Amino acid sequence: MLMIMLLLAGICLKSNGQSGLPPSDIQKRSAKVRPILDFAIANGTFRPKLSMQDALKVAEAYIDKQHIDISTYWLYRVIYILSGDENTPDKDTLPGWHFWWVSETGALGDYVEIFVTMDGRANRSPSM
Numbered sequence: 001m002l003m004i005m006l007l008l009a010g011i012c013l014k015s016n017g018q019s020g021l022p023p024s025d026i027q028k029r030s031a032k033v034r035p036i037l038d039f040a041i042a043n044g045t046f047r048p049k050l051s052m053q054d055a056l057k058v059a060e061a062y063i064d065k066q067h068i069d070i071s072t073y074w075l076y077r078v079i080y081i082l083s084g085d086e087n088t089p090d091k092d093t094l095p096g097w098h099f100w101w102v103s104e105t106g107a108l109g110d111y112v113e114i115f116v117t118m119d120g121r122a123n124r125s126p127s128m
Contacts, residue, residue, distance in 0.1 A: 048080055048095065048118060055097035055116040062114060062122035070112055073101035083115055094118075098125075 050058075056078070063070055077100045082093050096117040103110035113125035 048097070050097070050116065050118045050120060052078060052080070052097055055120075056099065058116045058120050058122050059097075059099045059114040062116075062124070063112070066124065068112060068124070070101050072104045073112060074104065076100045076102040076111070083117075 079098050094117050099114045101112040116122045
């Protein structure tokens, strides 16, 4: 929602000719937002196919199956993102939920990241 609001605010400012950003910054921002907009247009909605709650169940099942001990971790952040390299074709860019568990100790590099795609596949992102 924040990205949509920023995009709309930018469009409004640009249409009034009052945008404070240099043209190169505007192009960079729109290049990052464009894949999200294209994905939403292709699916007819911004709403994810897989809810966050269902994706969390998939991530927890993956953690159990992989025998990852997260008993001393807490869920720090969950975000809906497009995963992949922005320089690769759209087919390599996957939308999904990124879950990030952090250790109670707060030790640098002691975390668990799981990415769940919209088709319910989970993968662990490597940590330090």
